[in-house]
Amino acid sequence: MALLSSGMKVLTLDNMNPCIKTMEYAVRGPLVIRAVEIEKELQAGKEKPFKDVIRANIGDAHAMGQKPITFLRQVVSACVNPEILEDPKTPADVKDRVSRILKACKGGSAGSYSDSPGIEVIRRDVAEYIKNRDGGIESNWENVILCGGASDGIRGIMKLLNVVGADGKKPGIMIPIPQYPLYTASIAEFDMAPINYYMDESKNWGLDITELKRSVTEARATSNPRAIVIINPGNPTGQVLTRENIEGIIKFAHEEKLFVFADEVYQDNVYDKDSKFHSFKKVLMEMGEPYSSMEMASFMSTSKGFMGECGFRGGYAEVINLDPQVKAMFLKSISAKLCPTVLGQITMDVVVNPPKSGEPSYEKFIAEKTAVLDSLAKRAKMVADTFNSIPGIRCNPVQGAMYCFPQITIPAKAVDAAEKAGQKPDFFYCWNLLEKTGICIIPGSGFGQVPGTFHFRTTILPQPDLLASMLERLKAFHIEFTKEYS
Amino acid sequence: MALLSSGMKVLTLDNMNPCIKTMEYAVRGPLVIRAVEIEKELQAGKEKPFKDVIRANIGDAHAMGQKPITFLRQVVSACVNPEILEDPKTPADVKDRVSRILKACKGGSAGSYSDSPGIEVIRRDVAEYIKNRDGGIESNWENVILCGGASDGIRGIMKLLNVVGADGKKPGIMIPIPQYPLYTASIAEFDMAPINYYMDESKNWGLDITELKRSVTEARATSNPRAIVIINPGNPTGQVLTRENIEGIIKFAHEEKLFVFADEVYQDNVYDKDSKFHSFKKVLMEMGEPYSSMEMASFMSTSKGFMGECGFRGGYAEVINLDPQVKAMFLKSISAKLCPTVLGQITMDVVVNPPKSGEPSYEKFIAEKTAVLDSLAKRAKMVADTFNSIPGIRCNPVQGAMYCFPQITIPAKAVDAAEKAGQKPDFFYCWNLLEKTGICIIPGSGFGQVPGTFHFRTTILPQPDLLASMLERLKAFHIEFTKEYS
Numbered sequence: 023m024a025l026l027s028s029g030m031k032v033l034t035l036d037n038m039n040p041c042i043k044t045m046e047y048a049v050r051g052p053l054v055i056r057a058v059e060i061e062k063e064l065q066a067g068k069e070k071p072f073k074d075v076i077r078a079n080i081g082d083a084h085a086m087g088q089k090p091i092t093f094l095r096q097v098v099s100a101c102v103n104p105e106i107l108e109d110p111k112t113p114a115d116v117k118d119r120v121s122r123i124l125k126a127c128k129g130g131s132a133g134s135y136s137d138s139p140g141i142e143v144i145r146r147d148v149a150e151y152i153k154n155r156d157g158g159i160e161s162n163w164e165n166v167i168l169c170g171g172a173s174d175g176i177r178g179i180m181k182l183l184n185v186v187g188a189d190g191k192k193p194g195i196m197i198p199i200p201q202y203p204l205y206t207a208s209i210a211e212f213d214m215a216p217i218n219y220y221m222d223e224s225k226n227w228g229l230d231i232t233e234l235k236r237s238v239t240e241a242r243a244t245s246n247p248r249a250i251v252i253i254n255p256g257n258p259t260g261q262v263l264t265r266e267n268i269e270g271i272i273k274f275a276h277e278e279k280l281f282v283f284a285d286e287v288y289q290d291n292v293y294d295k296d297s298k299f300h301s302f303k304k305v306l307m308e309m310g311e312p313y314s315s316m317e318m319a320s321f322m323s324t325s326k327g328f329m330g331e332c333g334f335r336g337g338y339a340e341v342i343n344l345d346p347q348v349k350a351m352f353l354k355s356i357s358a359k360l361c362p363t364v365l366g367q368i369t370m371d372v373v374v375n376p377p378k379s380g381e382p383s384y385e386k387f388i389a390e391k392t393a394v395l396d397s398l399a400k401r402a403k404m405v406a407d408t409f410n411s412i413p414g415i416r417c418n419p420v421q422g423a424m425y426c427f428p429q430i431t432i433p434a435k436a437v438d439a440a441e442k443a444g445q446k447p448d449f450f451y452c453w454n455l456l457e458k459t460g461i462c463i464i465p466g467s468g469f470g471q472v473p474g475t476f477h478f479r480t481t482i483l484p485q486p487d488l489l490a491s492m493l494e495r496l497k498a499f500h501i502e503f504t505k506e507y508s
Numbered sequence: 509m510a511l512l513s514s515g516m517k518v519l520t521l522d523n524m525n526p527c528i529k530t531m532e533y534a535v536r537g538p539l540v541i542r543a544v545e546i547e548k549e550l551q552a553g554k555e556k557p558f559k560d561v562i563r564a565n566i567g568d569a570h571a572m573g574q575k576p577i578t579f580l581r582q583v584v585s586a587c588v589n590p591e592i593l594e595d596p597k598t599p600a601d602v603k604d605r606v607s608r609i610l611k612a613c614k615g616g617s618a619g620s621y622s623d624s625p626g627i628e629v630i631r632r633d634v635a636e637y638i639k640n641r642d643g644g645i646e647s648n649w650e651n652v653i654l655c656g657g658a659s660d661g662i663r664g665i666m667k668l669l670n671v672v673g674a675d676g677k678k679p680g681i682m683i684p685i686p687q688y689p690l691y692t693a694s695i696a697e698f699d700m701a702p703i704n705y706y707m708d709e710s711k712n713w714g715l716d717i718t719e720l721k722r723s724v725t726e727a728r729a730t731s732n733p734r735a736i737v738i739i740n741p742g743n744p745t746g747q748v749l750t751r752e753n754i755e756g757i758i759k760f761a762h763e764e765k766l767f768v769f770a771d772e773v774y775q776d777n778v779y780d781k782d783s784k785f786h787s788f789k790k791v792l793m794e795m796g797e798p799y800s801s802m803e804m805a806s807f808m809s810t811s812k813g814f815m816g817e818c819g820f821r822g823g824y825a826e827v828i829n830l831d832p833q834v835k836a837m838f839l840k841s842i843s844a845k846l847c848p849t850v851l852g853q854i855t856m857d858v859v860v861n862p863p864k865s866g867e868p869s870y871e872k873f874i875a876e877k878t879a880v881l882d883s884l885a886k887r888a889k890m891v892a893d894t895f896n897s898i899p900g901i902r903c904n905p906v907q908g909a910m911y912c913f914p915q916i917t918i919p920a921k922a923v924d925a926a927e928k929a930g931q932k933p934d935f936f937y938c939w940n941l942l943e944k945t946g947i948c949i950i951p952g953s954g955f956g957q958v959p960g961t962f963h964f965r966t967t968i969l970p971q972p973d974l975l976a977s978m979l980e981r982l983k984a985f986h987i988e989f990t991k992e993y994s
Contacts, residue, residue: 030801031803031829031830031831031834032734032735032765032766032802032803033668033669033734033767033803033830033831033834034831034833034834035831035833035834035837037671038669038671038834038837039667039668039669039670039671040671041670042667042668042837042838042840042841043837045840045844046840051843058623077614080621082614082615082620082621083620084614084615084617084619084620085614085617085620085621086615087615088615090617090619095588095589095591096589098588098589099585099586099588099589099592100585102581102584102585102588102851103581103582103584103585105581106585106589106592109595127819128563128568128570128571129568129570129571129572129574131570131571131576131819132819132820133570133576133815133816133817133818133819133820134568134569134570134571134818134819135566135568135571135811135818135819136819170656170821170849171846173844173845173846174845177845181525181528181697182519182524182525182528183519183524183525184525184527185523185524185525203844204844207844208844211667211841211844248518248519249518279518280518281518281519315516317517317518317519325621329619330619331619332619332620332621332846332847333613333617333618333619333620333621333622333847333849333850334618334619334849334850334851335656335847335848335849335850343517344517344519345517345519345520345521347520347521348517348519348520348521348524351521351524351528351529352528354528354531354532355528355531355697357537358531358659358689358690358693358694358697359659359660359663360657360659360818361818361819361821362821363656363819363820363821363849363851363852364819364820364821365588365820365849365851366849
């Protein structure tokens, strides 16, 4: 085959979509690619100062050895293959669920397309779950849109806001810094404007309303702010917002006429005894008019919580107070994608409609759920305590979610060395950590941080023994790194 | 709650993304919404001249009673719940597949994220399948990108081409008319320019190269043509392109410097004895340089073929000859969506790597696959023959895919009546058909047609008895409709 110069290609870096070029997604970026290479090197027998790579870069519980919830897997597998139900050991509540769900599938098969917003029975179950979660505040099932993981829903709704104003200004989306990089990646892809607001690390990553105002006011010079994203419990920061803080944010969003994106995928992951999850919808409804008429979307996922079924791609968006014409357009826009995975929808159903007290699978389900959440709570504490015991690392308590985002002191000489290597200092730190210990974590620059500060994000997901060993390795590395560059 | 005027909303029809507003997706449009309403009316006991709605609007085999392939469901269900493997009745080849796939999943669980382009083992199986399909022409597994149904892959690659030129012209995508509305919907959403080329109904929906040239030449005045989409076997038109025709299209695409989108999701659905599926990649490779260096993407899905697993959302794109830098950008862009559903990926694996001769599940698998494809072939003939027996309807043979796109004569008085009702004449025809018979099919205007001609698309998917009854009802309706408006 003749060698082709890039110039002969129809599609080149010079004539491709520039928005795709500017996208960044640190959680799956160069460090993760290097981690995969190192794994292959280890498999090929290459000598390293460690035996395995520890992937603490992504919130993927099963990849780190978390066991699935038995009831969930029983229901999903029997929806795939109803012959399983003939096994006399199958619990009656599994049979009931499967028969109820398959009856709601076209042709009685999970292999048929569902309606684009999802299967009605499951949307109704989600609405019921939301109502119970929110102390009886009504949820209309027609406002529940099932999607292939929360990301899919977030992107679908964000798109609606994408219009350049008559003044030529791009639509702006307020995002927390640090943030989950789905937001910056999607905003870049859609050619919208990110509007950064800093969370206050000194106040346990709370949202300071003055900072929100500064951020939106400055942004108005160059963009047209249309929405605010709040991640609660926080990713990568692990905080759980107080009700008072949420009220302040809602008032702010109302004043500034912003659409509210409440990324609440960690709503089941609250570990701190003094913290409680308050849904944005509940707070907004309880605040009454004019707030209870505000437009908002809340997102949930099957990938997090106690189930951790990332690969099944289940999720939902609850959209409230949408202009009916806008909602019709939203529904039309998702119809071109046909439907979210039916098996992901079924997974979502089990999450919102778990075994009830008295049903045969109840005891086992509760035991499994509690074991996962208790263990995560212990690991949350272990991680924060260990980091706070290391000179040059300090972090806020991990109140919820699955991450810790400690601040690290990087010596000036290391900053110089990073510069020489053409790397950001925190990237340089994480790169060295990976090469020397096999631990894969993500530098704070992938999430955003106050200029001049350095952080990293680690998950709390390695199983307890591995986590303890990882924290040991990390501690030793940090001490050595600090010494080397002092 | 106070009534809200639209003007109080943050997001209204006036300030939302205009591209979303212009999207159309006929296959799930107003007729389908009305069909759902009618079903509910029937359930509520309302008197109608028919007892059930027949959904011939969408290529959803399971919804129309097609049975799933046993082996496929066994493998997917046991990947969800490996405890099933303990059942002594589980065939050994099912066990082998499940253990091989789960070993390739992180943490041994289908509930973990996969790499964004999919699980390596499955990408390798797909590459092997393509190689065998194409008579030994190599396929590099790293060019195989798994996706959540073909639509997802098509949209992901189409996005790459989306850049407005220095001359202000939008990028243009050549699409067949009639076309599958995913294309017009996605092109509208991305604010690109559709470039219509008409297929030749008089030549069995072949592609006339003169027409391709006319189309691209006219389009250059207002857009920047970047790619051509070919759907083979055809949707909605059911033709299978000859090798000679494919060669002509490839030469044309080369001359005009177009990226080739080969939508080949119906590659297993060829019924006509004199027709054969030729993949674009095989033809292009066999043509040698310069054609064998052309950039192309071919798409496949688990939703069609003999398996019809629409709800599982499996698919792949094979991208060849991409500029390596562009490919890196593509891989980066899909990473923000995390990964396609792992269960969809596993479904794809079974499709490309079915039981082999000598394995315990082989006989049953072949029997089931043959039964489905033979029955579809019979139904393809039944549909075309019946339509051609009705005065005022005629159609080309259904050589492949799952659809028939007959031309219908609509009397002038009916055209007038449609105009009065504010409807397109073919929409008026289909609307009346739905109201009077319960048959839901899609008017040709949803796919595009030569101005002044009228068509509809029906699937061939209702099971034989239902299909026979549907064709009877449709025939009676057509005769009565023609009489009424003559």
